Amino acid sequence: MKLAHFPQYLKLSVQKCARRSLILPGMRAELKNRDFSIISSNCNGGVLTSDLGVRFNSPTVNLSMSPGDYLKLASNLAFYMNCEMREAPDTGCGCPAGILGDGIRVFFVHYRSFQEAREKWEARKARINYDNLFFMMTDRDGCTDEEVRRFDALPYKNKLIFTSKEYPEFSSAVWCSEFADLPEVPVLTEYRNLWGERLYDRYVDFVQWLNEGMKVREDE
16 A cells, blocks of 8 residues: 555545444444345445345445436336346446346446356345335436436335435435535445545435335335
8 A cells, every 4th residue: 555545544444443333333223124125326225235234135236337227227127137147348447347138238346357246146136125125326427307307207115316406396306415516426425524424324314214115015
């Protein structure tokens, strides 16, 4: 490690330690819904699941998709989970990539090889709890107003899309007002402060979201 990087490394270590000791114990203790599947357009779902200390019951971990491809997958989840994940030709993105079904591109941003990524994808998609689904997206990667509308129209009760623009007409839109001067929200899993709060923590009580989502289905 270069000496110039040491202050940032130290800061990150403090933030991780603070989150583990100050924030996560309470979240994990309050979580009642422990068999959920978060279908996420990027790493948000996987980071949240890891923070909560539960098993990855979704293949959308350590990866990203374009808004259009994510919406296509979310609109017909069971169909695409039965499709073969094929290796994509070199995309120039610096990470393994796959093609699902009729052209959904999946970028495995935290995997060393496509083989490793596909093995994880197959194992985790087999665990999906279709009776306990949650959907999470952000307005990153060129997401348009129309794509925000399409996300809100998905036929699922438990869904959130984080946006830098206010959409009062969409119940699933979570306006991150501090980023209103930006074209999209930043990476929301980044730490906000030394005591380990992530950027998205101020906008959603995720434990409440997951617990209440479970209760909705139990009451039906």
